[in-house]
Amino acid sequence: MVANQSPILEMRSARKAFGGVNALSGAELTLFPGEIHALLGENGAGKSTLLKALAGVHKLDSGSITLHGKPFQQGSTRLAREQGIAVIYQEPSLFPDLTLAENVFVGRQLQSGKTVNWKAMEDEANKLFQQLGVKLDSTSTARGLSIADQQIVEIAKALSTQATVIVMDEPTAALSSKEVDRLFQVARNLEAQNCAVVFVSHRLDEVFALCSRITVMRDGATVGSAPTSELNESKVIHLMVGREVSELYPKLEAKIGEVVLKVEGLGLAGQFTEISFEVRAGEIVGLAGLVGSGRSEVVRAIFGVDKFDAGSVTLNGKKLRPGNPSAQMLSGVALVPEDRRQQGLFMSSSINKNIAVTLLKKLSQLFIIRERSEAKLAAQWGERLSLKYETGYDPVDRLSGGNQQKVVLAKWLATEPKLLIVDEPTRGIDVGTKAEVHRLLSKKAQDGVAILIVSSELPEVMGMADRILVMREGRMVGQFDRSAATPEKIIAVATGASSL
Amino acid sequence: TPASAVVPGIKSGLKIAIMPKAVNIGYFTAWNKGAQKACKEIGAKCTYVGPTEATGPAQVQFINKIIQQKYDVLVISAADQNAIVPSLKKAKAAGITVVTSDADVAEASASSRVVSILPAASSRIGTAQVDWIAEAVGKKGSIAVLSAAATAANQNAWIKAMGPYLTKKYPKMSWVGGTVGKSTFYGDDDATKSTAQFAAILSQYPDVAGIISPTTVGVLAAAIEKKAKSAKVKVTGLGLPSQMAPYIEDGTVKKVGLWNPIDLGYVAVYAAARAESGTFTGKVGTSFKAGTTTYKVTTGGVAFLGDPFTFTKENIKTFKKIY
Amino acid sequence: MKKKYTFGWDQGVSVFLVLTVVVGGFISEYFATIDNISFVIQDVAEIAIIALAMTYLIIAGEIDLSVASILSLTSATVGFLFRNGTSFEVAIVGGLLVGLLCGLLNGYLVTVIGLPSLAVTIGTLALFRGLCYALLGNEPVNELPENWIVLGYENIPGTFLPWSAIPLAILAAIAWIVLHYTRIGRWTFAIGINPEAAKFSGIPVARMKLGLFAMTGLMSGVAGVVYTLRFASASPDGAVGYELSVIAAVLFGGVAIAGGIGTLWGVLAAVLSLGAIRSVLQLIDFSANALLVVSGALLLISVVAPKAIEIYQSRRNSAFVTK
Amino acid sequence: MKTLVKKVFRVRELPVFLALVIVVIITGTANPEFFTLSGFQDVTLGVAVVATLAVAQTLVIVMKHIDLSVGSTIGFSAYLIGDASSQGHGFWYCMGLGLALGLTVGTVNGFMVAYLRLPSLVVTLGTLYIVRGLFNEVAGGNTITEDMVPGPINFMGLNTFFGIPYLFLVAFLLMLVVGFVMRRTRSARDLYAIGSNLLAAELGGIPVARRVFLAFLATGAVSGLAGAVLLARFNTAAANSGNGLELSVVAACVVGGVAIAGGVGTVYGAVIGAILLQAITMALGALGIPQFWQLAVNGTLLIAAISLDRYLSTRVKPTSIMGAK
């Protein structure tokens, strides 16, 4: 269908190095008008770097980019935009203090004459939000928006530029099925308008549902590109990883023991109410629901980052005091938070220090931290999670998104918790590693750890969990056993279509 | 070897440091003028050194420098009557002759310097200003004081003398706040704060008849603000003629007073040089000669210049050119 | 997996310190004398002691502009209690307690009420200074017990170190070890880099910050006691403007104002460098004005130099590092 | 109607304005003098300098920067203007001198902060010292007195326009102009974006360095020109003029809701903040608070004002997918 058209964009033998790291070494990308093009690859394969070169953030060391048959002016985000490229970055980059309307139009506010026309901007933004099917107030500020909402504003921003090439770096990582569907709708509209959409995702089912072409990268180079019809999941995975990946959700048999976590009548005004459930040793409990249903809030309250104002949390028979994460940590609770940049990592700090931060007491002798053991510990975990890094003394902001996520996982797994809560544990993690993470969680359960897993990826919840709890609008609305759960049932309960 | 004496009884070639409260205050520029004049006469080498902020701790750093560089004499206006005392004692121990001038150290620490050269007795400076304001307001009505910093030792001593004097001498006059203490406002020798405090006096006591400002920065601010607001309140105090001239000439202020800071510096250098040369001990009752005048040391180891000088329309023309 | 060597600004400052001392010794015969070294240490002691705590605070992403006021309030409390008949020892304890309370108040306002520390401490800067005046009025306290005062200006017998070197050395050693080798130190950095992630990592962020503010208050109190002894007096206007000197020293020592970066050694070297360079410049007869310019220039150098080094190094590796 | 109420409630300047009203009412009741024309003139005239600088400072604070050098710059400029005038130079020459000084300081600050990416607090603390040192060197012990002040400046300081001091009008006009620009021009909106999320601003193609540079340049220019305001207000200038003013200016901004953390606040808020602080200072005297307690009370009220602002402003909750909570 695209063969007879000339490409919008061509990137040839692109190279880009950061210090000693070759992020791109011979990457190729060809985009045709009217296609949704998937860009796949393991964590650290160079996808984001490639996209950032298109966005004008990075300048290639060598190689060429042609846009509409003309050479593309590299190295300026403004120029990139003016040349018709819109970007949705992997990490949302909104302005928390500006209104949503201004966020959408920042840097190119609508004007009447020489002055900014606020009314027009607000109307225009509202129109975009409507088109995306969300109810956001364009005159309120972006502070406090959930990641999903932020992502949606980013999408609106990209749409508003009237770009011909729209680049989306893992836009669905923070979205649940409802928003994903809507995003697909938008992408297809763009496709119909003859735009080229680049779509990065680690969720292969999405890719196959949406994209017409797939380009796969490995170690900075393009290893294959073909229409989706000529590929299937295992072929793609093979291209990405260079080997076979065993089962994605390896569920190991675990002995389910005593109740570890007991939550009774938990409530926090304006967030959630009447939440009660239990998690037993060796059990994996999944917490499903739409984005904004309050799952993260519940687990944050359990861990003590937020104070709850009703009910109780009991761990191994002992009531936990609200709002005290350090006490919770000491009594054996671990929380892998949903937003790794804001909540999980000290970006300018070294990998070693990031991993060790939860274990400083254990690593100290007479109050003095032993750096040797610290490095050893970090190295062990790096290996166990196949972390792609140079040395443990490098700051984590040098890592790719997925590898950063692994550091967060490592820092909590290292505490050897009795109760492990993971909130979107595999967000942004490639298939190969995802399987490893799942195997790790499974293994932990087998060792008798109680696990609570919050995920917007239904297959993940269903593949991993012994029991699935469903939340809607701050309430617990359903519960399924592993055997009884189907995606349809869960979505029905989560959206309120039916209730048990 | 010291060169032969230029002035009898004073070694020549002395190394003298002249230290103001802060180098960037106009009053001390005049003070230094007198000191330099004296230095020239006695063949001494004089350096004008000091901090940019009028605080004791800032002065201490410079006193240390004086000690290290082995000056013979230090003439200093104490920015803080206590904080510099330990340093002065060190200077003394290092063999430096210390004389305070313009502002002295606390009474209890008088032994840290040889003698202090002050313009006039505290009581006299205080009472004179009361007389000026009484004259201006017609000996009736209530008055207030706009002072420098709350901790300014000179001003505090003068103000203390004003209280009882007013009650005794001018029965129809009173303090706006009841007592002199409650009627004193502090402008910290800062134009901004002094102006604000002047306004505060007026708004707090709308029928205040007169304001005494015993500090050059304060009285200048008061005069400017009085003129700006066309306020009826009378203003007097201690002011530099060069700065006050426009306001005296246009009648905003009838009279301000001051001693001659040039003389003050001049006399201090003589006292210090004589003490260093061994011809003057600074003991109470002794005396020394500076230029053509002889000064006598009175209780507390202090020598006074004489009564403050007053400036009016008649004489301001002459004095505004001098200091 | 080896730690890469990187040249940090703290090393730069150390080199600068050595250079200052060596060059200073050459160009001024008065500089490298025992007396002067003792004086320089004495002169920077208060700032150094506060800087120890301020280093933690800035690394943790906060700031305290009220430290000079706390210093002064401690001093005023000591003076006030002593004047009202308590023993000097008890007065000191009282003063330190007040310092701690001030720090706790700052910490409370920042961590519990959730106000930005820069704004809060501009407020408490005024509040604590105001309390100094409320306590002492316009009467500074002098005549403190002689056996205590000598600690303020005499050296430890048989050495060239002032007595204040003892608390400074002990506190510096503790602060250094705690910051760079213990959990508290790690937490401090972590909070500065990302407070939210710190909270999610089980670090008691609020408690840590409260503790750091309290510690800064206490250290300012210790500095207040040292200050009281050094100047043998307590007055309400002590140490005005020291907060900027402290912050300037900490920043010059390579602590990033944005938090998360810095070393204690760098700060100590910076404090000593600043003291040394001031002394050198004074001894070679730079004016106080030039000293101001040099302080400013050094601050600029402290941020320009690391930048220049960074650019140079990245040029050499011919790698462009974004951000 | 509902949206109007919501909008009014969201106005960032509301809390501090309410605080101002409260202070004025309390003080005026206790001391009617405060309500008179001269009371009004005291406050407005007293606030002119800080208000002018606060308007300029807002430009940098919304970018999450700070300019501490303004106190030194304005003082030096006031001195230079008076000094030049006393040597017989004309009004415009004198103003040009002040402007040139401001632009110089602004250029240095701007260059180092914007292009070398150095922290503004450190840079401007450095220039604070440097400018003050040069100022001291130039001024020595000299004092600028009224006869050295250029005529127009003198006139502005002494006179009122229908009861409103000219100096306040200058500050007020500046506020209106800058206020309009900051709300209605793209390049000024960029300042908010930069302060709100620097990384995003860069990714969004905003010319960050140029904006930061220009904002510092503007702040410098205003500080330089404001030397005339300082001179007009006090009719005198000496080596310590403008000392410590930077903290009052920052305090005014913060009280007025211009957050230190960047991204929010308006010049209107900053000016109201300045007026509030000035009113509080005047009120303390008018209420008869004892001298030695005034500073302490002032500090307490400052903290109270910041707390109140914080309390009221956090009541405006963010909205989400599900609408406002």
Ligand SMILES: Nc1ncnc2c1ncn2[C@@H]1O[C@H](COP(=O)(O)OP(=O)(O)OP(=O)(O)O)[C@@H](O)[C@H]1O
């Ligand atoms: N600014 C940088 N400095 C140093 N190294 C970098 C930088 N940015 C990326 N890299 C490195 O380049 C490689 C490619 O990273 P990139 O972010 O493009 O991966 P990715 O394919 O997007 O991975 P993910 O799926 O995890 O997002 C990684 O090894 C990463 O560590």
Ligand SMILES: Nc1ncnc2c1ncn2[C@@H]1O[C@H](COP(=O)(O)OP(=O)(O)OP(=O)(O)O)[C@@H](O)[C@H]1O
């Ligand atoms: N009942 C509700 N009404 C309005 N807003 C809500 C409600 N519940 C949650 N929110 C808001 O929605 C956002 C997302 O909530 P939360 O993080 O709990 O969702 P989640 O289910 O964990 O989804 P995810 O983590 O996948 O984004 C938060 O800003 C939260 O305040």
Ligand SMILES: [Mg+2]
């Ligand atoms: Mg990526």
Ligand SMILES: [Mg+2]
């Ligand atoms: Mg969530």
